[in-house]
Amino acid sequence: MNEPISLIRPVPESAFSMEFVLRSTDTDLHDRLHLSALFSFLQEVAYFHAEKLGLGADQLARYRSCWILLKVSLRLDGLPSWGSTVQITTWQRGVRRLVFIRDFVLSVNGRPFAIVSSEWLVADLQTHRPQRPDRLLPPELVPPLTEPCFTLPEQHPARQNFSAATGPVARRSAYYSDIDRNRHMNNTRYITWLTDALAAWKSYDPDAAQPRHQLRELTVQFISEALPGQTADLYVQPQDGPFGSFLFEARRPDDPDGRPILRAAGILESSQDRDRTGSPDDQADEI
Template identity: 35%
Template sequence: MFIQNQKERQDIWTETCQVRFADIDCSDRLTVASVFNFFQEAAISHAENLGVGRDSMARTGQVWLLSRMSVLVDRRPQYGETVTVRTWPRGGEKLFAVRDYDIRDAADVPVVRGRSGWLVIDMEKRRPLRPQSIMDNLPQNEGVDALPSGAAGLSQREDLRKTAERAAAYSDLDYNGHVNNVSYIRWIQDALDPKLLENASQMRLDINYLNETLPGDIVQIWTAPVEAGDVVPENFSAFAVEGRRTGDQAVFRAELRLSEK
């Protein structure tokens, strides 16, 4: 439950909240899907605060579309813990408007960090626009980095195997009428061993949102383990996950790394 926010224009948006029962799993700790939900809500609030929220964008025939996101969990906050969620624009990279995030504990230590890449979409032509005219009017927050890098493109893998299938249901949808970005994270969680998720103390999830999923669409979930090496530390378990619509069109592509240490 968010219990504090700010109404004047803010370069860095902050919200204080408690980890709720709905935010945790059997380990009594915040799930990665809940992290994405915290960040989504904070980003929406900050966009409204900066004058580039849903209604303001719609008046100019534009809409924000989340395209990429990376989240690094150093520690999972526990049930009832009070945390501060922060988010801020971080300039642009080509067609992407970059936004960073973190979650800080009561000692002001960042325990979760994230970076996202957003597209500005022309609602009529359904094509991305260059975001520079919008970004020029937003805080740049140079040097304020949640992650040194992130929200990169993920390559298609050839070793994936089908492990699950989901139908896009009412509870998966957002106001745009397509599957919400957080719903995909829940689908990823559900495709993996629950014990791995419950026991994990540290996580990193990178995801690319590639195509929209509409009500009634059937999405096959394909997964594969990722071997330890240059990309995955030895004490981590890692999985590649891809969602495919009928016809093998990818709707999302992700990599999740987990560690009990």
């Protein structure tokens, strides 16, 4: 059984929180929070906190810059269901070289069900090339890195030679509805690709009373952009490590270098294991 999520030090007093009541459109066929909806909530909370700090999208635009998400690592202890109220608390943990670190804790009824750490670049608004924050921004907007409030077992999505015999599990394209204000596919849409690929890989049964597998840990690296009209092949395969470990890549089929758009690694656990701990809503009711 997995240890419940806990913090090793208190969340900073400067942390920012928002609440979301889960709508039916935020949840899947089992009434559980969609992973893509979770990422959407993270993006919204990060935006509003960045704006409060003086680093919102409109504020960065004055420097002809924008935020680009590089990497997200998370651990899940179940997913809440339709109608639940989710509180998301976030704080900026400081800057490491070019990268801003932002952490999150997600809770239902005061019980954490997810911890998340993310890495962001300040990039040129047109070219999306990384900018040095210490040269671009006032010193008070580039704080030093501080200690984390939780430990996160990070997965390592290293480059892999996916088996040519198995081929991609799916193919997806970046359509108009996937494109955000930065003129590329939004990070939440990549997560939809990922969950669709995992479902295809595990041959999910839409008539099952509950899913056979649930995500426990995930690290996603956003490597290059998917632009309007571009197509990607989605690959999944097992990875050495704990039972349920997997690797994922989205690649352009016409890229001669085989450079991925994104790469991910994670751990799926069986629903039987999850049943031993219950959902976040059930756990919260036990408090």
